[in-house]
Amino acid sequence: MISFKNVTKKYGEEITAIDDVDFTVEEGKIVVLLGPSGCGKTTLLRMVNRLESISEGEIIINGENSKDLDPIELRRKIGYVIQSNGLFPNMTIEENVMLVPDLLGWSKKDKRERFKYLMKLSGLDAEDYGKRFPHELSGGQQQRIGVVRALAADPPVMLMDEPFGALDPIIREKIQDEFLQIQREVKKTILFVSHDIDEAIKMADKIVLLRDGKVMQFDTPSEMLAHPKNEFVSQFFGKDRAIKSLSLHTVENLREIIGLGPVDETIQDTKTINVHQDLRNTLSMLMNQEADQVIVKDDHGENIGTITIDLVQKYLHFEIKGKISASQEG
Amino acid sequence: MENWARFLEVNASRILELTIDHAVLVSLAIIVALLIGIPLGIYLTTNQYLADTVLQIASITLTIPSIALFGVMIPIFSLINQGIGFVPAFVALVLYSQLPIIRNTYTGIKNVNPEMRDAAIGMGMKTHQRLLRVEIPNALPVIMAGVRTAVVMNIGIAVIAAYIGAGGLGVLITQGISRNDNYLIISGSIAVAVLAIIADSILLLIQKRFTKKVLAN
Numbered sequence: 001m002i003s004f005k006n007v008t009k010k011y012g013e014e015i016t017a018i019d020d021v022d023f024t025v026e027e028g029k030i031v032v033l034l035g036p037s038g039c040g041k042t043t044l045l046r047m048v049n050r051l052e053s054i055s056e057g058e059i060i061i062n063g064e065n066s067k068d069l070d071p072i073e074l075r076r077k078i079g080y081v082i083q084s085n086g087l088f089p090n091m092t093i094e095e096n097v098m099l100v101p102d103l104l105g106w107s108k109k110d111k112r113e114r115f116k117y118l119m120k121l122s123g124l125d126a127e128d129y130g131k132r133f134p135h136e137l138s139g140g141q142q143q144r145i146g147v148v149r150a151l152a153a154d155p156p157v158m159l160m161d162e163p164f165g166a167l168d169p170i171i172r173e174k175i176q177d178e179f180l181q182i183q184r185e186v187k188k189t190i191l192f193v194s195h196d197i198d199e200a201i202k203m204a205d206k207i208v209l210l211r212d213g214k215v216m217q218f219d220t221p222s223e224m225l226a227h228p229k230n231e232f233v234s235q236f237f238g239k240d241r242a243i244k245s246l247s248l249h250t251v252e253n254l255r256e257i258i259g260l261g262p263v264d265e266t267i268q269d270t271k272t273i274n275v276h277q278d279l280r281n282t283l284s285m286l287m288n289q290e291a292d293q294v295i296v297k298d299d300h301g302e303n304i305g306t307i308t309i310d311l312v313q314k315y316l317h318f319e320i321k322g323k324i325s326a327s328q329e330g
Numbered sequence: 331m332e333n334w335a336r337f338l339e340v341n342a343s344r345i346l347e348l349t350i351d352h353a354v355l356v357s358l359a360i361i362v363a364l365l366i367g368i369p370l371g372i373y374l375t376t377n378q379y380l381a382d383t384v385l386q387i388a389s390i391t392l393t394i395p396s397i398a399l400f401g402v403m404i405p406i407f408s409l410i411n412q413g414i415g416f417v418p419a420f421v422a423l424v425l426y427s428q429l430p431i432i433r434n435t436y437t438g439i440k441n442v443n444p445e446m447r448d449a450a451i452g453m454g455m456k457t458h459q460r461l462l463r464v465e466i467p468n469a470l471p472v473i474m475a476g477v478r479t480a481v482v483m484n485i486g487i488a489v490i491a492a493y494i495g496a497g498g499l500g501v502l503i504t505q506g507i508s509r510n511d512n513y514l515i516i517s518g519s520i521a522v523a524v525l526a527i528i529a530d531s532i533l534l535l536i537q538k539r540f541t542k543k544v545l546a547n
Contacts, residue, residue, distance in 0.1 A: 049452055075454030086449025090467040090541075099463075100453055159452075 001027045001189055002048060002157060006057035009043060009213070017043050019213040020057070025206075028187040032200040035210035036236075041193045044210070045159050048191060049078045062156060062189075076100055079150030079158035079188070083165045085142045087134040093145055094130035100153040118148040121182050140171040147179060151186060160192045164199070176202060197237060201225070201247055209233055222248050242316060247280035251296055251307060254279060254315045260296055260305025272297050275304065283312050337513045345502065349521050352498035355416070355491070356484045356529075359423035363480060367428050368473070371435025372461060381436060388429035396422065396490045404494065419488065419496030426487055427480035434476025438469030467541075474537040478530055485526045489518075499525070 002025040009018040018040050025031040033041035046052040048059055050071045059066045066074060087096050095102075097118060098111045106114070119126035122144040134142055143164060150158055164172045164179075176199065183190070194200045200207050201221045209216040209224065209232075216236075217229045225245040228234035237244060252275050254260070272295040273282055285294055286309045293306040338345075374381035403418035412418065442465045450460045466473070492500025499522050506514030 046452075051448070051452055072454050072456055075452060077454075080449070080452035082445060082449055082452070084445045086445050086452075088446060088450070088464055088468070090464070103454060103459065 001025065001060075001062055002191060003060040004044075004057070005060065007044070007047065007054060007059060008056040009040075009047065009052065010055045017213050018047070021208075021210075021213070021215055022057075023208055023215065023218045025189055025191055027189050029205040030183065030190040030192055030203055031206050031208060032192045032194050032204035033208050033210060034194055034197065034200045034204075035216075037195060038212075039210040040213040041195075041210050042161055043213075045161055045191055045193050048157075048159055049075045049080060076104060076153065077155050077157070079152075079155040081146050081150045081158070081160045081163040083162040085134075085146035085166075087142055087145060087149070089134050091133075092130065093132050093134065093137070094126075096134065097145060097149045097152055099149065104153055106153075114152065114154075118151060121151070121185070122148045123178065139167055140175060143167060143175060144178070147175075147182070151182075151188070154186075156189060158188045158190045160190060162193050162195065165194075165196070172199075179203075197244065198247065201244060209236060221245075243280060243283070246283060246312070246316065247278045249279045249315070249319065251275050251277055251279065251282055253319075254307070254311065255296070255305065257319065258311065258315055260307055261293065261311060263295065263303045263305055264293075270295055272303075273307075275299070279312055279315070282307060283309070286312065334513070337517070341514075341517065345499075345517055345521055348497065348499050348501055348518075349525060352485070352488055352500075352522070353525060353529075355419060355496060355498055356423065356481065356488050359420050359484060359488075360427060360477070360481055362420075363424045363427035363431055364477065366424070367431030368435050371432040371473075372439060372466075374432070374436045375439045385429075385433055385436065388432055391425050392429045396426070396487045397493065399425070400490065400494045414495040416496055418494055419491035422491070423484045423488060427484055430476040430479040430483070431473075432476075434479075435469070435473050438472030438476075439465050441472070442468045470541050471537065474533065474541075478533045478537075481529050481533060482526050485522060485529060489522055 004021050004023050007018055007021045008016065010016050021044060023031070033044060035041050043052050047054050048061065048066065050066060054067070061069075061074075061078075087093075088099075091099070094115055098106075098115055101111050101114060115130065116126045119129065124141060124144060129137070129141075129145075134145070137145065143166075147160075147163060150160075164175055167175060180203065192203055194203070204221050206218060206220050207224055208218050211232055217224055217233045219227075219229075222245060224233065225237060225241045225248070228237065228241075234241070251260075251273065255275065270293065271285060273285065275296050275298050282294070286292070286307070293308045295303050296305050296307055298304050370384065374384060399422050400418060403422060404413045407413050407418045407421075439461075446464060446468065447460070450464045455463065488496070488498050489500035489503060492498055492504045499518050502514045502518030502521070506512065506516075506518060
């Protein structure tokens with residue numbers, strides 16, 4: 001758990017980079033720090049492992065005030081991932097990944113076992129990749145290594161500073177999915193910096209939206225999309241925030257609430273989607289298809305119904321727009 | 331050619347001896363220069379003000395003509411009865427090697443990718459761990475380039491040291507000039523050139539040996 005208690009950072013008397021920030025990252029949850037450039041999100045993140053100093057207030061990490069801890073010890077207990085992966089080119093992948101365990105004086109055997117486990121998580125072959133050097137890997141592979149390196153000593157807390165920002169969109173989505181998969185297994189307490197709204201909506205249990213070092217809103221993604229607290233928040237998420245919020249809902253949700261269309265066995269050649277696909281992608285698919293419906297399959301590959309633009313619109317109307325208009329009236 | 335054969339028959343062992351003297355003088359000076367220059371270069375990365383000052387002083391040292399520096403050293407070292415010979419030559423060579431060694435160490439470490447340094451600090455490395463495991467290994471090609479410059483330069487400067495009685499291959503050349511003996515001049519010069527090439531190649535091998543393949547790119 002990471003608690004920010006009235007945290008402020010000032011440069012001199014004039015400039016306030018972080019202004020009275022107060023929120024908590026619950027155990028095992030991902031909180032995304034989101035905001036335009038220069039809003040202080042990276043500074044706030046770096047205050048946790050004391051790469052930046054705190055002027056006022058305190059940060060409590062798993063019950064301990066970060067100020068009372070030795071910065072070296074503190075950093076070794078916090079996984080840290082940066083955008084350009086920060087792998088050391090003079091070390092092999094195995095040396096890179098096992099760096100913190102090595103600093104902590106783990107035995108050779110423990111390190112070896114941990115490395116194999118981590119590489120399994122990353123989906124890369126331990127024997128094949130362990131001896132390679134970072135430049136021999138693709139950008140996506142390097143970033144996977146950057147993530148598992150942060151997990152090496154099994155730290156309870158992780159800080160991720162735009163970890164997938166340098167990747168191309170296709171690889172980025174894939175690695176985001178993989179990372180969420182890993183998170184389901186390791187359940188770390190994660191503070192994650194992003195400037196990408198879609199990434200934030202996808203990764204976050206809760207979002208902290210920052211502007212000029214102040215918290216504009218601290219809420220779950222769906223709450224933030226449905227009930228923006230002020231003009232800045234609603235502008236930041238844009239006019240299409242109803243569509244954005246579709247990525248928080250799956251075909252399964254729609255099926256539960258308004259039901260799918262019947263399967264028409266006479267239609268051939270139409271695209272199929274999995275029932276766990278999110279509605280935003282489903283909508284894009286429907287709009288790109290010439291056919292006006294796609295067949296929904298469950299996990300066993302059985303056809304369980306069809307979905308059309310009309311159905312998505314209906315769902316959007318009931319589930320999402322309803323909430324938004326209710327909030328605007330209220 | 332016959333003349334050369336006769337010349338070498340008489341002088342080969344002397345040339346070899348002087349080459350060894352020359353190499354010993356330069357090696358000792360470089361070893362001491364490394365012991366001073368590398369720690370100093372590393373320290374300077376933490377102190378910007380001192381870095382500017384020290385690098386300027388080192389640059390100025392390098393502009394002093396070697397013959398003049400040897401001249402200045404004679405009265406100074408006369409105070410301890412070492413006015414000519416090995417000691418002043420050795421000190422001069424140490425001074426001359428400082429600039430390339432300090433500057434390349436300093437620049438090499440300063441230019442290590444700041445994100446890499448950030449990652450190292452963020453992962454909880456102590457200063458010496460960061461230096462030894464990340465910064466120095468990644469700065470090694472630049473540091474070694476400085477060392478190689480210093481060695482090759484010193485092999486040349488050490489020739490002049492013959493004028494203050496420090497021995498080495500300069501003896502052949504100075505004698506050749508005063509006796510008007512081309513064989514001495516040419517054999518001395520070639521020996522210096524060969525020594526410089528060999529020394530540089532050995533250092534290049536060492537550099538490649540200690541630099542993981544990624545850095546060679």
